[in-house]
Amino acid sequence: MEVTEHYIQLRLIFSHVHEEEEVEITMGVLATHLCCTMRNMNLIMNKFLDNGWVRWSPQRGRGKKSILVFRLSLQEVAGEWFERLLHNNKIEEAYTLAASLPFLIRENVMRRLQSQFGLRSDQSARGRVDTLRIPQETSFETLDPTQAVVWGDVGIVAEVFDRLVRYNAERDVCEPGLAMAWESNPEGTEWTFYLHKGVLFHHGRVLEAEDVKYTFERILSSVDNPCKALFGSIQMVKTFDDLTVRFLLKAPNFMFPDLMSSINASILPRDVEINPLYPIGTGPYRLVRNDPNILVLEVFSSYFRGRAFIDRVEVWQLPEAGRGESVIRQELFPDGNPHAVQHEVQxxxxxxxxxxxxxxxxxxxxxxxxxxxxxxxxxxxxxxxxxxxxxxxxxxxxxxxxxxxxxxxxxxxxxxxxxxxxxxxxxxxxxxxxxxxxxxxxxxxxxxxxxxxxxxxxxxxxxxxxxxxxxxxxxxxxxxxxxxxxxxxxxxxxxxxxxxxxxxxxxxxxxxxxxxxxxxxxxxxxxxxxxxxxxxxxxxxxxxxxxxxxxxxxxxxxxxxxxxxxxxxxxxxxxxxxxxxxxxxxxxxxxxSEVHSHHPSLRDYRVMGYGMPDLRRLWVKRSPTAPEESSSYSAYIPLW
CATH class of the missing domain: 3.10.105.10 (Dipeptide-binding Protein; Domain 3)
Incomplete structure (x- = not known):
């Protein structure tokens, strides 16, 4: 346990004692409170003194009590420790700490969440790193594209995977995705797709037509696959070479390219059995961490459509549904009015x-x-x-x-x-x-x-x-x-x-x-x-x-x-x-409707249908007066 945690523990025990108020106590009683030995208590007290957190006047002799004076308030030390835990992505520990605090102090500490969400631009040894932090209250259950239906899951699938076809909502047309072109017979029963060259999966292998075939045969061969009916018109999938794949259908389907733009039609690598919580795709972001507290995406530099601007996306799980969001919204933009994006949810x-x-x-x-x-x-x-x-x-x-x-x-x-x-x-x-x-x-x-x-x-x-x-x-x-x-x-x-x-x-x-x-x-x-x-x-x-x-x-x-x-x-x-x-x-x-609010420096902020900003387009116009080391750009993204 860190020395800061020991100090917080004592301040909680002596919450009735004000700063600079004298407390008569023995080292043995303090050791009992912290469940440690006398030797360890002496070491802890020395660290308190070195940090200037207490004054300690020891008294020698049987029955005599020493004088302890707390100099640092519980709110101050707990707030700094809470922020440090968040900075190190120890989210569960941070929330456990907050839950242990008295109500008013807990509310003040939780307000420090405001500074954590949005985009942070930092200088590191490898250059500038732009990180977008997003809050979420719903845990991730599966990132298998054929199973995902909750929009939190779907939002991540959309960034990790690509489809043969992309739907352009602004133009209301299907556009090339992994496929650079496609065509059908007049009856709409045969559809042929021609793949881009050199598209890489996140594990380094080049996409081939056999991966497309594998993706859809995996769906059709499973009786229990929930999206089987969506692609039920497929009778057979054939490959002619590494870049050409043809779908033979049971009946006419003139919406087939539109269905190929579905999240459920995301293309999987055939040489890796999918892990529902750590999938591999071809998308602009690859998954590097997924646990109950945080999910992390990192930019895929070899993305075939060009590298995305945002380097890292962190999705933090918030506790206690409903309370976290109100805290995040409070005074999120103290330096001026944010840009607001009204999103009419379909x-x-x-x-x-x-x-x-x-x-x-x-x-x-x-x-x-x-x-x-x-x-x-x-x-x-x-x-x-x-x-x-x-x-x-x-x-x-x-x-x-x-x-x-x-x-x-x-x-x-x-x-x-x-x-x-x-x-x-x-x-x-x-x-x-x-x-x-x-x-x-x-x-x-x-x-x-x-x-x-x-x-x-x-x-x-x-x-x-x-x-x-x-x-x-x-x-x-x-x-x-x-x-x-x-x-x-x-x-x-x-x-x-x-x-x-x-x-x-x-x-x-x-x-x-x-x-x-x-x-x-x-x-x-x-x-x-x-x-x-x-x-x-x-x-x-x-x-x-x-x-x-x-x-x-x-x-x-x-x-x-x-x-x-x-x-x-x-x-x-x-x-x-x-x-x-x-x-x-x-x-x-x-x-x-939802309102997304963001710092004016976040550019091309466009909301996708599932309520997330389009990470493939979002970029940061950093102010020339911003500190070289780091700069924060607030963003309010409604919780999924």
Whole structure:
């Protein structure tokens, strides 16, 4: 144990003692407090004195006590030690220290995190080194491109690997990646890709066509591979030489290049069995460290598209979800206003149902009751969060706002007239009963509650408690507090349980739940993202769908990729989404935006679809007046 830790330990024990206040004590008692021998205590005390941290007046003789005076405050010494631990990447030790401190001191110490995140430019023996530090609250589960679905994992996969094709969101086109060109037959059943020469994997071997073949045969040969359906149209992969590979398909697929730009289509080396936490790719960054506290990427100087500017990327795991982010945001830019980048997240927050479990939620009337309880506009009005926008589709361009309200009327015209009459009677009874309590006719909130009650009475709900899983996070959990209150008003009993999204996705922990409240974040290619959501077996949405809906979604996506015109593909996907919404299987609630703030010296700061800055483009315009040794450039990147 370092001498600083001994001093902190004593100051915690004597937290009631002020600086320069005399304490009568013996060396033996101090040794007991520090669980050490008398000899070691004398050595420790001498180091305290050398550092000027204490004054010590020893007294000789039986029964006599010496005088100890602390000169350095707990806040000062703990703060400096916390910062030193962070500087040495001893993150777990730093957080353990912070957790041991009194509340006010802990908050002051944690504010030192502010200086750690963003970009730091240092001069070393090997020249200038630019390091970007990013906070994260979700642990990494897998960096295998065929398994990754959580956006923290996906963000790292995007930097470590390359695909045959790159999607350019600014131009809305597919561009060369590992393949410099590609072509197909007129029927869209054969696609040939021509690879760049001399592309290196991180372990030094040159990329060949056989690596591409190996990558996709690995997917297709595994029954349990979650992205198998995404590439299910592939019948065979052939190589003609080291740089030419051809895909023979079972059916026409005019979206094939778009699918090749997917993270799941990242190319692996055939001569190395993949380690899910330490993969090898061809990307601009190679993975050099990955443990529970920190993940480190270093620039790959031999990258075939040119060396990236940022030399090192460190992703730090923050403890205690929700608290770390508020600390990082406080006074992050004391020297002036930052540049702000507004990022409208594609996708959104939604409610869905565990169609693999028995319960009242299998009744469409019950699901329509939930749809009314989760009414997007009512939630937005009640929560009054500037960053959220009520939505009725996961595709921003398709969102129709309140135009869907009329579709939520409990009197479904397709039903038998007698059933409509019965529902009309129940509607009138519920409207009369609830009017004094919820303010019928006063705003969307009250009217949606009336409709929810009507649907609930039409369902087979018998008063049982419904289990609701909600993705952990302050905002999502606040949403469910609002939802629970609305459920109470119409007599619906719910048990809401926050859960870790990583465990839910990778360890299948949703079987016990009836309702699932989560979100889906798309990348820049929205059409491909929707197809992935409907076919990738580990998305939260698809993991709770029954075999009927899985088959329907896969069949629908097979038809969509066979369409030649992109406009038709989007139209068909929206029709598929509309069907899910009409069946109350998918209940979109709101879309949201994030604000990235960064120092003006960080240039070409562009946010990718998954919420990370594009590290391949980011660079630093260092100020001529910056110190030669080091300089820091703050950046606020919302936690994944």
């Amino acid at each position: 996708g959104g927050v939604f409610m869905t149902f565990n169609m693999r479990k028995r319960g009242p939620h299998l009744d469409i009337s019950f699901r329509r009751a939930i749809r009314e309880l989760m009414h997007p506009q009512a939630m937005a009005d009640a929560l009054n969060r500037p960053a959220i926008q009520p939505t009725y589709s996961l595709v921003r361009k398709h969102d129709q706002g309140n135009q869907r309200d009329e579709e939520m009327n409990p009197l479904d015209a397709e039903k038998h007239p007698r059933e409509v009459t019965m529902e009309q009677q129940k509607w009138n009874e519920v409207e009369e009963d609830m009017a004094p309590n919820v303010g019928v006719g006063i705003g969307v909130d009250g009217s949606s509650l009336v409709r929810a009650s009507a649907w609930l009475k039409c369902s087979n709900y018998a008063g049982e408690t419904v289990n609701v899983w909600v993705e952990e996070g302050v905002n999502m959990e606040h949403d469910m507090v609002w939802f629970a209150k609305r459920c109470e008003q119409i007599g619906l009993h719910v048990n809401i349980v926050p859960g870790d999204v990583v465990k839910a996705i990778y360890h299948n922990e949703l079987q016990a739940y009836d309702l699932i409240y989560t979100g889906e974040v798309f990348d820049d290619h929205v059409v491909r993202s929707l197809i992935t959501m409907y076919t990738f077996q580990k998305t939260l949405f698809l993991s709770v769908m029954d075999d009927h809906w899985r088959h329907e979604l896969e069949r629908g996506c097979d038809q969509i990729v066979a369409m030649q015109k992109p406009v038709k593909r989007m139209e068909s996907l929206l029709q598929l989404e509309d069907r899910l919404i009409q069946e109350a299987i998918l209940l979109p609630v709101y879309s949201f």
